[in-house]
Amino acid sequence: MPSAYYQPLEPQASDDNDERWAIEDDDEQSCGQGGRSSQYQHQHTRCYPQLLATGDQLPSMGMAPRLRSAWSCRRSYSIMLLLIVICVCFVGYFFVSPQSSGQGNDGGAEDANGIYEPHNGKGKRRHIKLILGMEKIPQDHPFKATISKRNHGRIHGTNGHALDEPLHICSESPEDRRVYIQDKPRSAYAQLPVIYFVTPTYPRREQIPELKRLAYTLLHVPRLYWLVANDQERCDTFLDTLLSGFGIPYAHMASPMPSEFRKSKPAPRGVANRRAALQWLHQQNITNGVLYFGDDDNTYDLRLFSEIRQTQRVSMFPVGLIAEYAVSVPVVRDGKVVAFLDSWVAGRRWPVDMAGFAVSLAYMSQYPNVNMPYKPGYEEDLFLRSIGLRIDQIEPKGANCTEILVWHTQTKNKKSAVVRLESEFLDGRSNLGALFRSLKLMGVASASDSEGPVATISKNGKSKSHSFFLS
Structure with missing residues (x-):
């Protein structure tokens, strides 16, 4: 012993x-x-x-x-x-991942779930540790949310996974009912590539007027298919009627943000909408045309559509009124994009605004795992990474990025107004009943018997009681 x-x-x-x-x-x-x-x-x-x-x-x-x-x-x-x-x-x-097959990054570490840790060289190692259980996952780490989403059957990665979104189409009309576009018959544009214009939107009191303003711009654009994705659980019948009335080919879909992201600050607004549009394109097997993400509060020069229509891979151009510099723009030398000017870099390889690029669907179809993760501020960057973009493939537009063809105009959102106006006076005796019912459907304003400031109705500069005019 x-x-x-x-x-x-x-x-x-x-x-x-x-x-x-x-x-x-x-x-x-x-x-x-x-x-x-x-x-x-x-x-x-x-x-x-x-x-x-x-x-x-x-x-x-x-x-x-x-x-x-x-x-x-x-x-x-x-x-x-x-x-x-x-x-x-x-x-x-x-x-095997898309990054290693010519789609990798040079600015930081990014894993298969869209968790990007810029410039520290530890992102991949940490991702492996998280998977193997060698490192405890913090409660607020985005990887935790990713695992939760996978358990609900949704994939959020930029690499290695295709989109698998539940898609709810509210209404759809592929028919272009416009007879003339820019003083020419619709048939004169039959050979042009189609632009698939994706507009994420959400219920608010400015939603309908902004969509109307955008629609009257798009009415001048031939060969355009409008994909409107609304951040709402149910279909909006008022919005269905509105979109159908313009005569533009469109698809209206309900694409609510997943509940676990709604309390995040900042919330990944618009991601679920754009993912739904990408899923729609995939399900329709559309591999020709041009994809463009156009918010409903932006301002567009009609020349923009003529320029992006011939995009071969990815075209880029300046966007005005972006953050501190009031512009986000690729830097162009000798006709080639060599860098980017943007006031918020934050480790992004592609520091561009969502309205600052267009993508050829023929090119995008080569990447079946195209994605846009729920990561606020990095949506553009991670989307462009998922399609394997290289800087030498970018096509500068807008006179070599010297002209601004899209402006990031924004409306200050306010809560829907509530006006105290007795329901007994909102009948057919005046126009106010029909008007407020329409305003309520649009989410702009509503009338109440007990809430909000009392509605002032006046004549000759003097206000009178509601019953004086309406009874």
Whole structure:
């Protein structure tokens, strides 16, 4: 039996054991090699758990090398098998993903779930640790939300996963009912590529007037298909009627933001809408034409549509009224994009506004895993990464990015107004009943018997009671 007073066994120089001890060199440091004699008993016991479990005696000092050698061989085979499995995982991660096939990033680390950690070189390693359970996932880490979403059957990654969105079409009309467009018959434009104009929108009191303003711009654009995605659980029948009345080919879909993101600050507004439009294009198997993301509060020069229509891969152009610089623009030298001017870089490879680029659907169709993750501020960047864009592929528009053809105009949103106006006076005796019913459908204003400021109705500069005019 070993004793606490025995000294640790020193490796002997012999032909039989040289190779075995060379393999075991690392193990000996943890099993008492070169340590104090009192520590050896503890380490010697820890190195033979299988003997303790069966009640057998521990090996004597003279037998330690042979038994340890056999155990270490089995352990070495296990370690080698584990290393092979890890190597296979690394090969799949780094070489099968779209990033490694010419779609990788040069500005930071990004994993398969759209978690991007710019310029620290640790993003991929941390992602692997999170998957293997080697690092605890913080409660507020976006990876936690990604796992939750996967459990609900949705995929949010930029790489390795295609979109799998639930798609709810409210109404759709592929027919172009415009007879003349810009003083020419509709048939004169039959050979032009179609522009698929994606507009994310959400219920608010400015929604309908802004959509109307945009629609009267799009009425002048031939060969355009309008994809309107509304951030609402149910279909809006008023919006259905509105879109149908313009005569522009359109598809109206309900695309609510997932509930777990609604309380985020900032919330990824518009992502669910654009993802729904991408899913619609995928389901329709549309691989010709041009994709453009156009918000309902922007201002568009009609020349923009003529320029982006011939996009071969990805075209880019300046956007006015963006943040501190009041402009976001590619830097162009000798007709090529070489850099970007934007007041908020934040590690983004593509620091551009959503309205500042257009994508050829023929080019995008080469990337089945096109995606736009729920990451506020990085939607454009991660979308362009998912289609493998390289800077030498960008086509500058707007006279080599010297003209602004789209402006990021914004309306200050306010809550829907509530006016105190008795319901008994909102009948057919005046126009106010029909007007307020329409305003309520549009989300602009509503009348109440008990809430809001009392509606002032006046004549000749003097206000009177509601009953004076309406009863």
